[in-house]
Amino acid sequence: MNNEKTIVTNTMDLNEISLEQALIDFEVANARVVDLTGRLTSLSKELLQTKTELATVKLRNSVPAGGAPYQGSSIQNYEGVENLRDTVRQLRASRAVRAASLFSSKLRKVLAQ
Amino acid sequence: MTRPRILHCITVYNGRAFVPAAINSALHLDKSAADIDVLVLDDASPEPGWSEELAVFCQERGAFYYRTPRNLGIPRNVNLGMLTALKRGYDYVVISNSDVLYPSDLMSTMLPVARQPGVGSVTAWSNNVSLYSLPNLDPNRHLKDQEVVNWLHSTLKGHFGHAAMDIPAGISFCLLISTDVIKEVGIMDPCFGRGYCEETDWSLRSLAAGYRICLAPGTFVFHHGRGSNVDAGIVSKNLTTVPGNEAIIDLRYPQFRQQVEAFVHSGILARAHEDAISCIARSAAQQFGYSIEQGSIEKNNLDEDRVQVQLSPDGYSHTAQVSFRGFRLAIPFDPTDAQNSIQTYFQREPSTTSLLSVKNGDASLRQLDKNKARYPSLI
Numbered sequence: 001m002n003n004e005k006t007i008v009t010n011t012m013d014l015n016e017i018s019l020e021q022a023l024i025d026f027e028v029a030n031a032r033v034v035d036l037t038g039r040l041t042s043l044s045k046e047l048l049q050t051k052t053e054l055a056t057v058k059l060r061n062s063v064p065a066g067g068a069p070y071q072g073s074s075i076q077n078y079e080g081v082e083n084l085r086d087t088v089r090q091l092r093a094s095r096a097v098r099a100a101s102l103f104s105s106k107l108r109k110v111l112a113q
Numbered sequence: 114m115t116r117p118r119i120l121h122c123i124t125v126y127n128g129r130a131f132v133p134a135a136i137n138s139a140l141h142l143d144k145s146a147a148d149i150d151v152l153v154l155d156d157a158s159p160e161p162g163w164s165e166e167l168a169v170f171c172q173e174r175g176a177f178y179y180r181t182p183r184n185l186g187i188p189r190n191v192n193l194g195m196l197t198a199l200k201r202g203y204d205y206v207v208i209s210n211s212d213v214l215y216p217s218d219l220m221s222t223m224l225p226v227a228r229q230p231g232v233g234s235v236t237a238w239s240n241n242v243s244l245y246s247l248p249n250l251d252p253n254r255h256l257k258d259q260e261v262v263n264w265l266h267s268t269l270k271g272h273f274g275h276a277a278m279d280i281p282a283g284i285s286f287c288l289l290i291s292t293d294v295i296k297e298v299g300i301m302d303p304c305f306g307r308g309y310c311e312e313t314d315w316s317l318r319s320l321a322a323g324y325r326i327c328l329a330p331g332t333f334v335f336h337h338g339r340g341s342n343v344d345a346g347i348v349s350k351n352l353t354t355v356p357g358n359e360a361i362i363d364l365r366y367p368q369f370r371q372q373v374e375a376f377v378h379s380g381i382l383a384r385a386h387e388d389a390i391s392c393i394a395r396s397a398a399q400q401f402g403y404s405i406e407q408g409s410i411e412k413n414n415l416d417e418d419r420v421q422v423q424l425s426p427d428g429y430s431h432t433a434q435v436s437f438r439g440f441r442l443a444i445p446f447d448p449t450d451a452q453n454s455i456q457t458y459f460q461r462e463p464s465t466t467s468l469l470s471v472k473n474g475d476a477s478l479r480q481l482d483k484n485k486a487r488y489p490s491l492i
Contacts, residue, residue, distance in 0.1 A: 007165075009172070014193055018182075
């Protein structure tokens with residue numbers, strides 16, 4: 001393009017107004033960049049903090065990263081209940097529990113329930 | 114009251130095909146109500162030789178011309194016009210696109226509307242003014258003519274007078290703003306980059322400052338639409354807006370879309386459209402005559418220069434379709450006395466009437482014009 005070489009005669013000179021406004025626009029744009037950078041920084045911190053809290057909550061609920069949300073065993077879920085009962089029976093029958101119950105009256109009470 | 118001074122700014126980017134007509138049209142604006150200076154703001158058009166040509170064109174005709182050293186984009190180019198008006202003592206500024214034709218009598222309606230209490234900006238009515246557009250089948254074919262624009266404006270002015278319709282946002286294809294309002298509200302926000310939505314933002318800022326945003330239904334400015342913007346690559350040929358700029362509006366004014374929907378569903382606009390087209394059809398019929406025809410007989414080419422009334426174009430309803438220069442209007446009629454009911458609507462006799470008459474099971478075309486001398490070429 002050879003536009004820069006062409007000479008065009010303006011019949012109204014607005015260079016001064018245009019330049020003044022360009023400087024104001026620059027100042028406004030600069031102020032906006034400073035303001036937005038501040039906001040971006042604080043929002044990034046907030047985002048990091050929120051992500052950390054979310055990860056902590058997920059860990060507490062034993063949900064693997066990217067896994068389905070934690071759901072408690074439903075009383076309706078008979079297979080789940082049966083599995084748990086089976087586990088409890090195995091624990092009660094284990095040598096460790098039986099040996100510990102010899103020395104703990106509290107454990108004996110719990111096992112008796 | 115002293116005569117107001119208006120700076121009429123036309124923003125230009127390329128547009129060799131339509132800009133001269135817009136400038137000529139602006140230079141012929143009637144100056145009896147105000148002193149009007151026309152300023153052409155060329156936003157560094159890249160088309161080879163165009164800026165030089167345009168500068169000479171403006172100089173020869175007495176329009177002010179300014180080419181920016183580099184491309185500013187629409188909002189900042191518009192700002193140049195607003196600031197010039199403000200700093201050089203004008204009372205009003207018109208922000209206008211370059212693909213338009215103004216009626217010579219435009220300011221006799223725009224100014225009285227702008228002077229109404231609380232009005233901050235006035236948008237002219239047009240075939241292409243966003244959602245407010247006056248519906249027309251093919252405006253470029255039927256309305257792109259200075260005489261037609263003058264006639265439409267004068268007709269709408271006669272019906273709506275200096276009425277001001279409050280609208281959700283102004284459209285800067287032809288927007289009149291008082292410089293006092295600019296002092297308070299400021300100029301367009303350059304964050305809208307190369308353009309689109311900047312006037313919505315400005316309008317909503319003016320509304321927040323307590324000003325009314327109005328449309329003048331008693332005006333008509335022809336607007337080709339998107340001429341410069343497609344040229345500038347701001348919008349593609351398939352898009353009518355800039356999504357990024359709409360997102361800014363959504364962020365700043367979360368209720369704006371609902372306000373627009375509420376306005377559309379209020380029925381004000383639909384009523385204004387119907388009133389306007391009815392008024393155009395009646396005036397045209399009064400001045401140029403009209404014909405009544407059997408609507409169920411299909412015609413390939415309607416003569417859009419005259420008013421034509423087609424009875425029951427769908428073949429069964431008691432509705433007639435009125436056509437004139439791309440405008441369409443449905444009006445009810447009495448099937449037992451079609452001619453009289455149409456005549457009552459237009460308050461004059463039709464020039465020609467061609468109806469299909471069925472007698473004793475024999476269909477024939479019946480000519481009902483006054484002298485009953487000739488049959489129309491319907492079949």
